Each structure stands twice: as structure tokens, then as C-alpha cells.
Amino acid sequence: MPGHVLKLPSRTPVHPGAEAGDDPFAPPPETHRFAALAADAACPVLLTGETGSGKTHLARLIHALGPRERRPFVRVNCAAIPEHLFEREMFGHVRGAFTDAREGAAGFLEAADGGTLFLDEVSELSPRVQPKLLAFLEDGVFRRLGSTREQRADVHVVAATNADLAEMVRRKEFRQDLFYRLSVLRFVVPPLRERDDEIPALAEAILRRVARPGAPVPELSEAALHLLRRYPWPGNVRELENALRAACALSRGETVHPFHLPPEVRMGALPGGGPRRDEEAAPAPPRYAAPPDPAHEARAIAEALAAAGGNKTHAARALGMARSTLWAKLQRHAG
16 A cells, blocks of 8 residues: 555644635644644655645645745646646756747746645646656656756655546556655545534635625624535535635625525535435524615525525525524515
């Protein structure tokens, strides 16, 4: 078996995928300790987990905690590089290496020299280019495209994927020797649905980050928070951030209520699919928090009924109120 497998505890916060400089909330001791260990070890790290679970931010954390923190962090989206351009983009090229190559240019390796090379979606590398990356990992030496001169690059390689690389190796879609080289240390980032008790802290951090500069940070109503914790978040932290970014805009910086959330979150179901959590086992929603004015309330009720296909029980649950309360409000708004 390759390397050491570290599964982050399911109840341990992992930063949302964020750009450099973002620090939504302090990492827990376990994550901080292992990220620091990976940074100091200077051996390749493989981060696995579902899309949007926080692998990119964890890679940045590893970089920030190590001796390379003041050196470049270069992210390479392996899925976005066409096979015929990989060598040029990764290793650079010299003048005259190909048509229109009037000047030489450095590749990702030279750009990351002394720092961290983050290979995102590494599973997308084609079988033809995998040996070229493996050759560099073995001795740290490469040649620019069109050159015979060997160069060295001192980079800490961190790779990430949402695919099962071991299964890809068994299917001969990914080289076994490259898998071993990349996975000296492995981190498994659990999906957000296994970390639902992190959602209050994550939501607060996201709202703080997406709030307009100088504006107060919106708060979550109890009913809205209940819906966030009930929804299964197939898109993980990234989907949560998108939902709260939209809710922040719709609430105009005021308290976020259920009617500010996307329909699938209000219904606790995937778009176009059925509920993903047991409706009967779910705890009763908190008492409904009234929106700021009657017009907003009427619109929220209409949207909930439309999303529920006219089912008042489901609409009431999505709004975080009792069915009798919804019925009373329908009578009042109809009057």
C-alpha cells in the first residue's frame, strides 16, 4: 500500500476552498498539526475527496505552514491543459522550439521553484504525459521543450483529485509508479454531509467573507440554519458558499431567512430529485421567523408552495413553520 493514509475526522472542520489570504476560521489542532507535518516532510502529498470539499484550501494551508511559505504557490489545473501542450506548459520551452516560439518561456516548474506545485485534478493527466511527470518526480530534473540542457526545480508537490486513483491504477488508466510517487502522504477530506455540525461555523465564516465591505454581516435565522444542516450538500463547501452568497444578496445584508435560500435547500432535496435525508427522522424546524415585510412573506410562501408542487405540508416544512401557521397566513394574505 502506498504511503500513509490520513483521514481527517468527520467532525473536524476543513477550510472552504478559498483563494490565498482567506482564513475563514482557524483550523482545528488535528488538521493544523498534520498540515504542518506534511509541510515539513517535504514529500509528495495526495489529497482526495469529493469536489468542493476543501482540497485546494488544504493545499494552501500546507504551503503556508512550511518553510516555503514566502515562495510561490503555483496551482496547475491538470484537466485544463490539452495533452499536446502539457510539456510546454509544465517544463517551458526555448526559442524556436515550435512555430511562433520567438522567445523562450518558463513553465510551471520554474515558476514554482522553491515553493509548492499544486497539481489539481491530477487524475485527468493522460497516459501519454504521465511518464514525463514521473521522470521529474524521480530526480527533480527536467528539460525545456526544444532544449538539451538539464535544469533542476526544487518544488514541494501536492496533488489533489476527486477520483479513486487506486481503482484507475487497477483499470490501467493511471500509472502505478506515478501513484506511488504522488501518494507518500495521503489526506482524505470527508464530504460536508458527514460534517453537518461544522455548518454553523462555516456559514458564519462565508457570510463574513461575502458581505459587502463596510456592511454588517448578515445573520442566519434559526429556521434557515436548520435547513442548511438538513440539506445533503452534494457540492460540498463550494455549493454552501454559492447558496449563502446568493442569500446574502437577496437579504440585502439583513437576516437570512428560509425564503432567501435556493429551492432545493428549502425542500431538503437535490435539484430534480427526491429528498436525500429522512423527512420523518428530521427534527422539527424551529419556529418561523417572520420576514421584514408582508410582501416578502407572501412571495416566500408562493415560492415555497410552487417548489412543493402545492403540497402545504412540504411548503410549511421548507419555510420552517407549522402547517397550521402556513394555513393562517394564506388566509390572511388572501384577504
